[in-house]
Amino acid sequence: MKITKLLILVCTIALNTVFAQEKAENDPDKPVVTLGEISLLQSKELNKTIPLSIHLPENYDSSKKSYPVLYMLGSDYRARFAMLASTLDYMGEGQIPEMILIGIDLPEGNSILLPTRKNQDTTIPDNHINFFETELIPHVDNNYRTAPFNILYGASNSGFFTVYMLLNKPLLFNSYFASSPSIMHIPKVLQQKIKTGPLKTLSKNRSLHIIYSDDEGLTNHVSEFTRVVEDHKPDSFTYKVDELVNQGHVPAMDFTLFLLALYPDFNPFNPSENLESLDKVTQHFDRLSKRYGYEIKTPISVIFNLGFHTILSKDLIAAEEIFQYSLEVYPEGKESYLGMGLVRKAQGQLENARVMLEKALTIDPDFSLAKRWLQRLKN
Structure with a gap:
C-alpha cells in the first residue's frame, strides 16, 4: 500500500508540475513551471562537448542562499529529468533542502559508462570520473551558488557508474544514488575495488543507496555486492538497499525514496519531534546543518506553517x-x-496588513494567496 501511494505521488508530481498547461493569471504566455536551461561544456578530458541540463530552485535569482547540487547522469532522457526536477521543487517546500539539479546528457547511451566487457578496460569510465572531478564540478561551483554537498544519481548502466565512482573517488560526492545499477557487468572489478580501493580507508561520512525491483534479475547480484561491502567497509560509510516489488527496471518512485532516506528527519513537524516554538525549529535546522556540513536555513514554508498555526492558536505575540x-x-x-x-x-491593524500584502504582491504579482487576503480586507 505504501509503495502504491508513493507511485501515485510521484506520477501526480510529474503530471501536475511538468506538463501543467495552466498560465499565470497576469501573463498568459508564461508557463507555470520552468524546467531550466540547456548549456554546453567543452571537455578536454573527454574530447567532446557535453550538453548539460540545469534546473535551479524557484527563488534562486532572488535569494542569496547556497544550494547542494544533485548531478543526474543521462538527462537526455527528458521525461526522467523533468520528473526529477519537479520532484525537487515539490519536496523542496519542506521535505528536503532545495537543490540545484545538473543533468549530464549521454547521447551515445549510458552503456558508454561501463568498462569494456571483453578485457575489463576501464579507460572510458575513468575518463568520465576525471571529467567530473577536474571540469564539471569546478564549472558548476564557479557559476552557481553551491553548498559543499554533492549527490550523484545514476540509473541502470549509469547506476553502475555511480557505484564505480564511489569505489574510485568516494570523497567526490557526499551521497551516491544508484537505481537498478547494472552491477552484473564486470562484478570482479567492483569487488576488487571494495577490497583494496580508497573506500576501505575512508574517514569522512559517505553513503550509498541502491534501489531496484525484484522482477529485474538483480537480487543475487546486489546481495553479493552488499555482502562484500559489509565485510570490508569502514565505519564512516553507510549503505542502504531497497528491493521493491514488481516495479520494473528503474522504479518510478526511486528518486522520492532516495531523498526521503537522505533527509529522514528534515521536516520538523512530525509526531516524534513536536517542535512547537520558533527556537526549537531553528535549533532543529542548526543540528541538520552540523550533520550535513553546510548551512541549512529553516525553509520559509516551515516558518510560514509554524506562524500560521500560531495565529490560529491566538498567540499573536509569538x-x-x-x-x-x-x-x-x-x-x-x-x-x-x-x-x-x-x-x-x-x-486589527488593517492598514498595516494591507501594506504587507501589497509588498508580497510587489515581489510576486501572481501570488494568489496574497490576492485573496487583500480582497478580504477590502470587503
Whole structure:
C-alpha cells in the first residue's frame, strides 16, 4: 500500500508540475513551471562537448542562499529529468533542502559508462570520473551558488557508474544514488575495488543507496555486492538497499525514496519531534546543518506553517516574532510579508496588513494567496 501511494505521488508530481498547461493569471504566455536551461561544456578530458541540463530552485535569482547540487547522469532522457526536477521543487517546500539539479546528457547511451566487457578496460569510465572531478564540478561551483554537498544519481548502466565512482573517488560526492545499477557487468572489478580501493580507508561520512525491483534479475547480484561491502567497509560509510516489488527496471518512485532516506528527519513537524516554538525549529535546522556540513536555513514554508498555526492558536505575540524572523532571514520572500500581513490583520491593524500584502504582491504579482487576503480586507 505504501509503495502504491508513493507511485501515485510521484506520477501526480510529474503530471501536475511538468506538463501543467495552466498560465499565470497576469501573463498568459508564461508557463507555470520552468524546467531550466540547456548549456554546453567543452571537455578536454573527454574530447567532446557535453550538453548539460540545469534546473535551479524557484527563488534562486532572488535569494542569496547556497544550494547542494544533485548531478543526474543521462538527462537526455527528458521525461526522467523533468520528473526529477519537479520532484525537487515539490519536496523542496519542506521535505528536503532545495537543490540545484545538473543533468549530464549521454547521447551515445549510458552503456558508454561501463568498462569494456571483453578485457575489463576501464579507460572510458575513468575518463568520465576525471571529467567530473577536474571540469564539471569546478564549472558548476564557479557559476552557481553551491553548498559543499554533492549527490550523484545514476540509473541502470549509469547506476553502475555511480557505484564505480564511489569505489574510485568516494570523497567526490557526499551521497551516491544508484537505481537498478547494472552491477552484473564486470562484478570482479567492483569487488576488487571494495577490497583494496580508497573506500576501505575512508574517514569522512559517505553513503550509498541502491534501489531496484525484484522482477529485474538483480537480487543475487546486489546481495553479493552488499555482502562484500559489509565485510570490508569502514565505519564512516553507510549503505542502504531497497528491493521493491514488481516495479520494473528503474522504479518510478526511486528518486522520492532516495531523498526521503537522505533527509529522514528534515521536516520538523512530525509526531516524534513536536517542535512547537520558533527556537526549537531553528535549533532543529542548526543540528541538520552540523550533520550535513553546510548551512541549512529553516525553509520559509516551515516558518510560514509554524506562524500560521500560531495565529490560529491566538498567540499573536509569538506569531509576530515568527514572521519578524522570517522577514530577517527571507527579506525577499513573499511568504514573509503575507505572514506578517495576517498577523497585522489578526491584531486589527488593517492598514498595516494591507501594506504587507501589497509588498508580497510587489515581489510576486501572481501570488494568489496574497490576492485573496487583500480582497478580504477590502470587503
